[in-house]
Every structure is written in structure tokens, then in C-alpha cells.
Amino acid sequence: MIWGWYGGPCGLAxxxxxLAGLVLLGVGVYALVRAFESRHRAEDKALALLRERYARGELDEETYRRMKKTLEE
Known part of the structure; x- marks a missing residue:
């Protein structure tokens, strides 16, 4: 009798x-993590730019607080 490898007909298949399912799951998790990190970095960049503009005097305090609140929502 020929049973294939690892206990049955077509066991290796x-x-x-x-293995293909695990690879797909890993790729999916990787993509989700990258998407989250990318979004988080973009928000940090926007807040940093807003702080710089406030520090240079381009924005008054009320405008700064309003824009910061909008970005943090």
C-alpha cells in the first residue's frame, strides 16, 4: 500500500x-501592522508640524488648540 508521507494519501499536500495558510495569515498580520504604523506616523508628523507653526508664531493659541483637537480626534 502506498499511503504517501505523514499518515495518509496526499498527506504532504x-x-x-x-503552510500556505500560515503564510497568508502572516502576510495579513504584517499588512495590518504596517497600515497602523503608517497612520500613526502620519498623525505624529501633522502634530509636529502644528507645534512648529505655533512655536514660530504663525498660529495664535486658540487656532493651535482647535487644530490640535481636530487632529487628535
Missing amino acids: WWGFG
Whole structure:
């Protein structure tokens, strides 16, 4: 009888499907983490720019607070 590897007919093929599923899951998690980090960095960049403009005197305090609140929402 020929049973294939690891306990049954086409056993190795099932290992391949399992491995492919794990790879797809890993790629999905990686993509979600990258998307979250990218969004977070963009928000930090916007707040940093807003602080710089306030420090240079381009914005008054009321405008700065309003814009900061908008960015933090």
C-alpha cells in the first residue's frame, strides 16, 4: 500500500495547504501592522508640524488648540 508521507494519501499536500495558510495569515498580520504604523506616523508628523507653526508664531493659541483637537480626534 502506498499511503504517501505523514499518515495518509496526499498527506504532504495537506501540509502544503497548511503552510500556505500560515503564510497568508502572516502576510495579513504584517499588512495590518504596517497600515497602523503608517497612520500613526502620519498623525505624529501633522502634530509636529502644528507645534512648529505655533512655536514660530504663525498660529495664535486658540487656532493651535482647535487644530490640535481636530487632529487628535
